[in-house]
Amino acid sequence: MREVAIAGVAMTRFGVSEKTCIEMFCEAACLALEESKLEPKNIEALFLGNCLGDFEEGQAHMAAHVHTAIGLPMGSPALRFENACATATVAIRQAALLVGSGVYDVVLAGGTERVAAMDTPLATRTFAMASHSGYSAPTGITFPGVFAMAAHMYADKYKIDIRELQECMAHVSVKNHFHAAMNPKAQFQKEISVQKVLDSFMVADPLHFLDCCPFSDGASAVVITTKQKALQMTDKPVFIIGTGQAAGGPVINNPDMTRIKPREVAAAQAYKQAGVTPFDIDLCELHDCFTIAEILAIEGLGFYEFGKGYDAAKNGETRLGSKKAVINPSGGLKAKGHPIGATGAAQVTEIVEQLRGLSGKRQVKGAKTGFVDTLGGEFGTVCNLILRSHP
Amino acid sequence: MIKQPLLFKDYQEGLAKGELLGVFCDKCHNFSFHTSVYCNHCGSTGLSAKPYDTTGVIRTFTVIRVAAEGRNAPFIVALVLGNSGIHMMGNLEGIDPDSASMGLIGKKVKISGKKTLPDRFSPKVEQCLVFSLED
Numbered sequence A: 001m002r003e004v005a006i007a008g009v010a011m012t013r014f015g016v017s018e019k020t021c022i023e024m025f026c027e028a029a030c031l032a033l034e035e036s037k038l039e040p041k042n043i044e045a046l047f048l049g050n051c052l053g054d055f056e057e058g059q060a061h062m063a064a065h066v067h068t069a070i071g072l073p074m075g076s077p078a079l080r081f082e083n084a085c086a087t088a089t090v091a092i093r094q095a096a097l098l099v100g101s102g103v104y105d106v107v108l109a110g111g112t113e114r115v116a117a118m119d120t121p122l123a124t125r126t127f128a129m130a131s132h133s134g135y136s137a138p139t140g141i142t143f144p145g146v147f148a149m150a151a152h153m154y155a156d157k158y159k160i161d162i163r164e165l166q167e168c169m170a171h172v173s174v175k176n177h178f179h180a181a182m183n184p185k186a187q188f189q190k191e192i193s194v195q196k197v198l199d200s201f202m203v204a205d206p207l208h209f210l211d212c213c214p215f216s217d218g219a220s221a222v223v224i225t226t227k228q229k230a231l232q233m234t235d236k237p238v239f240i241i242g243t244g245q246a247a248g249g250p251v252i253n254n255p256d257m258t259r260i261k262p263r264e265v266a267a268a269q270a271y272k273q274a275g276v277t278p279f280d281i282d283l284c285e286l287h288d289c290f291t292i293a294e295i296l297a298i299e300g301l302g303f304y305e306f307g308k309g310y311d312a313a314k315n316g317e318t319r320l321g322s323k324k325a326v327i328n329p330s331g332g333l334k335a336k337g338h339p340i341g342a343t344g345a346a347q348v349t350e351i352v353e354q355l356r357g358l359s360g361k362r363q364v365k366g367a368k369t370g371f372v373d374t375l376g377g378e379f380g381t382v383c384n385l386i387l388r389s390h391p
Numbered sequence B: 001m002i003k004q005p006l007l008f009k010d011y012q013e014g015l016a017k018g019e020l021l022g023v024f025c026d027k028c029h030n031f032s033f034h035t036s037v038y039c040n041h042c043g044s045t046g047l048s049a050k051p052y053d054t055t056g057v058i059r060t061f062t063v064i065r066v067a068a069e070g071r072n073a074p075f076i077v078a079l080v081l082g083n084s085g086i087h088m089m090g091n092l093e094g095i096d097p098d099s100a101s102m103g104l105i106g107k108k109v110k111i112s113g114k115k116t117l118p119d120r121f122s123p124k125v126e127q128c129l130v131f132s133l134e135d
């Protein structure tokens, strides 16, 4: 395998957009190309993540239309990826594999999503489509509901009073809002309090409204290329030193909801390929679609022992300035926003900018090695990437 | 020729008659997930549809308070471990959702089926599991 690098990254501001999915992706793609000193004619393939364009805009087959809007060569294929919330990370990993194996030299990958174009009942319904349509969805299970069940199981398994767990989960939300307040691309650039989380209405017991990520519009694009070419495009390439991806089935086939097994398998692949351990990770953008999800992730990725990560945010251990791995310095899905098909590329964008030392007030000092973790569906897909700065 | 032991249509027809059909391995005597073609435990293709026990224990639950279109909240979704060894997701009915608490975890339930609500995206999904607390 050839060494694979990221040359340019970009994202739109997350939130509510008047632009279409295609227009948002074009905005991010043009910035990423500019940063890489590339023109559309240099792109050999487009890997576009998009989950729900069919419902948001009546737009299926989006990749071909994005291809035209950016003006890519006809001979450069355009593919749509869909792996629920892990979509863009999967697209980027596939680009890295094909560049690494010598099929392509330069691939544009990322994703776009316009969730806020749907009303809450339709958005809730379409998100639930990532659950098994025959065996999970008929119960009316929602995505907050899946993670709410995980939270109840966590409290029961580790004998933690549910009110104590709710308070610890609220601290995750407070910490991620604290980070997002320093991120000009975040949907919510303001701090909140533990009490505000606990006073917000219940979405799915025991998760309050402010335990949940928002519905978001946004896009993000990444240029993936060889080490050799990247060094011609930028003096600050970032290297993809390890990747992993694993698949599970519906939640009823992975019933210990406190242990997301596909994450443990995917992370082990990535750590092995990169030759690093959780102790080597300086910062991590992980899948905090709900506050309990961040707690499950810091344990599943090996930063904490199982059952011991729940009070990490309360203790300030995952916050900017901590000696341990800083978790979600961008504000995470919770506060930066979660346009599902774009999320993984935005996580990569944050890690790349951090490893380049360009993150301003929220810069993790001395960051060299960063981790990307994205989870799709009722634990059906997990994709991980490990990135390293240019020495 | 490998057979698909349990089609979704047959699972639903069973449930409508009050029969819970699962996929059972003739070799290792375990149930696998309903859509399986190879045994989840030993990899055998000797699977066949077989009714399973209609009792189980609640492993976890939630009260859905913000529902998808076409549904009225609140209602309870639970994950149950059946006495036959497989997990299933269904609606816990017969109690007030506002009275649901951590005490539900570990409680024994009876398992049955009910007709699903009409859904424009899943017109062929007609049955849903229901749990009720045993006295």
Ligand SMILES: [Zn+2]
Pocket: B025, B026, B027, B028, B029, B030, B039, B040, B041, B042, B043, B044
């Ligand atoms: Zn078997």
